[in-house]
Amino acid sequence: MNLKLKIWRQKGPKDNGKMVDYPISDISPDMSFLEMIDVLNDQLVEKGDEPVAFDHDCREGICGSCSMYINGEPHGPGRGITTCQLHMRSFNDGDTIHIEPWRAAPFPIIKDLVTDRSAFDRIIQAGGYISVNSGSPVDANAIPINKQNSDEAFDAATCIGCGACVAACKNASAMLFTSAKVSHLSLLPQGEVEAQKRVLAMVNQMDEEGFGNCTNTGACEVECPKGISLEHIARMNRQFLGAAISHSPEKGGGGGE
């Protein structure tokens, strides 16, 4: 296959950046999209040009590193996949492909297609955990959990933190990401104790990072490579409202430390 690539190049966080054209030829349809970029990069290095910087690691759709905006869609065409799981057989010979980084103010660009997603880490640090120390936990089967809740918690917990939900959203909202963690933990008895405190802290952090609000367009759910459901946003909103009314930090209501 022969293709025309238009790729966002930006030297550093303060550089303005621009789209640059790169024709590329002899691409096999069996290559993954990132392998196609590897080929381009080796050609650039051989010419003495800087290769295109992009985040990637596991290349099997689970680490959440890769994050390209391809032809106007996070992770490109196809549903339920990350960029590294996209194969060139999804394109046609002669296609023009636009490749850009995630675009959201809370994800500043570091270089080319690489962004800083540490805002997600800070949302988890605000409360995305159960307060238990290593040491002497109770026997695992001492806490039976009904299968339906357990499965639903698992579905929420499959989020890979890639940020496609934010990139897809016209408001750059992080509600799908945040709600997935809120849902995962509050559906389990171990996590219910801190549920109120958690939802308030995480939503607060999300707002402080500058993520926008949710206007229910549902774009995040469509683009999520793991199929995380909008229902989690609804659950988080309910919990947030309940907690905002009844949670009293002074009395330690809702548990916590």
Added chain:
Amino acid sequence: MSEFREKTSIVDARIPEGPLANKWVDHKNHVRLVSPGNKRRIDVIIVGTGLAGASAAASLAEMGYNVKAFCFQDSPRRAHSIAAQGGINAAKNYQNDGDSTYRLFYDTIKGGDYRSREANVYRLAEVSASIIDQCVAQGVPFARDYGGLLDNRSFGGVQVSRTFYARGQTGQQLLLGAYSAMSRMIAKGGIKMYNRHEMLDVVLVDGKARGIIARDLNTGVIERHSAHAVVLASGGYGNVFFLSTNAMGSNVTAAWKAHKKGALFANPCFTQIHPTCIPVSGDHQSKLTLMSESLRNDGRIWVPKKKDDPRKPVDIPEDERDYYLERRYPAFGNLVPRDVASRAAKERCDAGYGVGASKMAVYLDFSDAIKRMGEDVVAAKYGNLFQMYEKITDENPYKTPMRIYPAVHYTMGGLWVDYNLMSNVEGLFVLGEANFSDHGANRLGASALMQGLADGYFVLPYTIGDYLADDIRTGPIPTNSSEFDAAEKEVKDRLHKLMNNGGTKPVDYYHKKLGKIMWEQCGMSRNAEGLREAIVEINAIREDFWKNVRIPGSADQFNQELEKAGRVADFIELGALMCQDALDRNESCGGHFREEYQTPEGEALRDDDNYAYVAAWEYQGAGVPAILHKEELHYENIKMVQRSYK
């Protein structure tokens, strides 16, 4: 006798006295403690945030130590433990199938082909049950049955169901649990997290590990970090083969720098070739994808009985299929350990019975399972793996058998550690895949997650205190000492050399070349002649690399090509050591198969009289053979026998 220089000193693993089952409890009762007030005065550096590093960082911070954690990824949540699929073993005996600490211990020693340390493996089995408790308490959503209790599956090399799992994403769920625990301590100030930082050297002061030199990958700034102890949890080195199931960034650099500073590297040639991976499709391929071993619970492996059979797999009738694992190993069938399954696949393909375009693949067939359980049940168990397979190959495994072939997956070798998980360099601890300690010559499935979390949650937190008890009055370690000056200069000089050698070739060119040699000469089967040739060729690659590699841009910026170059430079040196180790070991055991040493049936032939030792190598310089130190392995509780899965 080894053909390499050998030190007469036998390495002392400092295994506690007493009966096997009491060693760990007694040891814990007698190691020195550091009081809560003193822990505040002690700093610990942890490199790597996979299961071992993240669990250690969280645990030490909870105890009150000041932890500084480093990862090269943009978030600790992305460490490669995330990609582990199948499960985690624990001797819970929830299934009432007679499982026990002893059985898990025994299976692991046997699975490792009698090349691991009894005391360490017993401890691993002993703490395994607590890991599951800890993870459930953190909210890890393991699979459950309709009664709300935890479910188990079976894995290769064992006859009980002791594997806990979270669909095909167990590693992800366990890592997110450890990452959550870490995040909590980051928020509380117990951990200072350094994302996108790569350790480029360890700093020794008066012979003790007292800090690291790290590069901020965003800015290229070289930083000095000091601590009272340094913990490496930096993972395995499978990417020395270029193609492996490891993440693209997985590397040996942290461990290799420690090796160059005196830490012994143990059993480097023990690498695990996983039997069920998606076959290579062409030269463009950048990595290989694992299909979880759990698939062998219900999938059946076969090749056609006729060579070059042109028919589609579904058109080949039952009696013209060779279910070669079931034929050769009736007791374990498709669930033989990984090394055995991999070699059997290679044997069939080398004999001309391979399938697919490359003829280097065998079938993994689910049609019987679908008939037996229905497509829905199969989908519930393995759906995400089937989806992953279809995305990559464009074939539907519900309709046609998967094509699989072995691929490099895990490295049992690593930095040598004693019973306390400390290397021979004082104050340098090594956890998880980065150390060599528990898996011998072959790791059983679902044991890597167990070991990583055992080391981080339940072993290091106790053993490190025994070392740090001497440091309660030391005070902060200064970073302006001559040792830090020298280490920083060395790192900067090396980067300068890489950036300014005026070469023309990209890093991948060398990495692929190295990988090809390693796969052909030091992969699934090895022989003395091939290994000798490989060492010569690898040394030539090293010289060419340092003359002709080209890295555009500068070292003072985000520069991924420079990151790769540093890692590949270390892989090249490691490759030579792996071949040396494989050449030294004149026997076959586990994943190390020397063609000269096999039984008439083609099984691995061990030599317990001469090779029941850990080969721990001391660095002597690039291109110079390393010096061999031996740790003799003593089996007091298990009789060494020829492994049989028939």
